[in-house]
Amino acid sequence: MAKSRVDLLTELAPDVERLYNRHLEAPRLWFPHEQINWGEGESFNERPWSPEDYPLGEGVRSSIYVNLLTEDNLPYYTSSILAHAPVGHPIHDWSCQWTMEENRHSMVMRDWVHISRCINPTLLEEGRRVQMAKGEVPHPATFADLIAYVSFQERATQIAHRNTGAKLPKDDKIGRNVLGLIAGDETKHYLFYRDLTLAAFAIDPSAMMIAVSKQVSTFAMPGTGIPSFTRHAVRIAKEGIYGLGQYLGDVLNPVLGIWDVEHLKGLNKEAESARLDLVNVKAKIAESVERMAHKASLIKSSLTPTR
Ligand SMILES: [Fe+2]
Ligand SMILES: [Fe+2]
Numbered sequence: 001m002a003k004s005r006v007d008l009l010t011e012l013a014p015d016v017e018r019l020y021n022r023h024l025e026a027p028r029l030w031f032p033h034e035q036i037n038w039g040e041g042e043s044f045n046e047r048p049w050s051p052e053d054y055p056l057g058e059g060v061r062s063s064i065y066v067n068l069l070t071e072d073n074l075p076y077y078t079s080s081i082l083a084h085a086p087v088g089h090p091i092h093d094w095s096c097q098w099t100m101e102e103n104r105h106s107m108v109m110r111d112w113v114h115i116s117r118c119i120n121p122t123l124l125e126e127g128r129r130v131q132m133a134k135g136e137v138p139h140p141a142t143f144a145d146l147i148a149y150v151s152f153q154e155r156a157t158q159i160a161h162r163n164t165g166a167k168l169p170k171d172d173k174i175g176r177n178v179l180g181l182i183a184g185d186e187t188k189h190y191l192f193y194r195d196l197t198l199a200a201f202a203i204d205p206s207a208m209m210i211a212v213s214k215q216v217s218t219f220a221m222p223g224t225g226i227p228s229f230t231r232h233a234v235r236i237a238k239e240g241i242y243g244l245g246q247y248l249g250d251v252l253n254p255v256l257g258i259w260d261v262e263h264l265k266g267l268n269k270e271a272e273s274a275r276l277d278l279v280n281v282k283a284k285i286a287e288s289v290e291r292m293a294h295k296a297s298l299i300k301s302s303l304t305p306t307r
Pocket of ligand 1: 071102105157182186
């Protein structure tokens with residue numbers, strides 16, 4: 001029989017403590033204010049923003065916009081996470097540490113965005129107002145759902161920030177550094193949740209298999225509250241920053257591989273059927289990725305001039 005939420009949380013307490021200590025033993029002490037060249041800033045009132053201020057592909061601009069707004073939505077993520085983190089349990093302390101670290105992402109990113117003029121600040125603020133007034137974030141139903149979801153989410157944000165940084169002009173050393181620092185934090189968050197989920201698999205494999213299967217089939221980059229999110233998501237995928245290919249290759253494959261979901265033993269009937277669903281969903285995603293790559297290669301070859 002699957003263990004209740006309280007049981008799983010209680011049994012995981014030593015693992016939470018172990019992983020939280022591991023996190024603290026390798027501190028990443030960086031200061032948002034030290035990353036920015038403040039002297040480069042100019043008044044937007046005196047010189048309004050124009051795209052020529054910082055020439056950039058539209059997919060990269062969309063990615064900076066969506067990633068920063070996602071970081072802005074932190075209060076709602078914290079509230080969703082704290083709903084499963086009772087005071088007195090180490091997961092509560094971890095969740096506060098996590099919030100403290102996440103909070104600097106939107107600070108430093110916005111400073112860089114405003115000083116470098118890489119995206120339209122008016123559009124950004126309008127997006128923030130619309131998104132934050134809605135407060136739309138996922139609310140995983142159980143603790144098992146939560147840690148499975150956040151593992152994928154942290155890995156996905158790590159990849160999105162990393163790939164965005166790689167698309168910035170080589171001479172924007174500050175922008176590359178800022179996105180690299182954020183991606184580094186996301187990596188550590190991912191490692192915490194990935195290994196906590198691994199420990200949870202050892203305690204209650206059936207409950208975790210059901211939770212992971214559910215999260216994989218419903219996972220999407222957060223952003224439903226962001227104005228024109230679908231249009232931005234298409235541009236970001238087209239730019240090769242984050243799309244179905246990255247979801248499969250950089251998120252699902254490595255994470256599910258470490259949890260070894262395909263060979264897990266001791267599952268109940270419901271969990272076995274969840275595993276089957278998971279394998280099928282992954283195969284469908286792989287088919288779509290292959291189809292898209294084939295289509296792209298056909299378009300490419302039709303555009304290549306023949307001699
Ligand atoms: Fe973040
Ligand atoms: Fe994170």
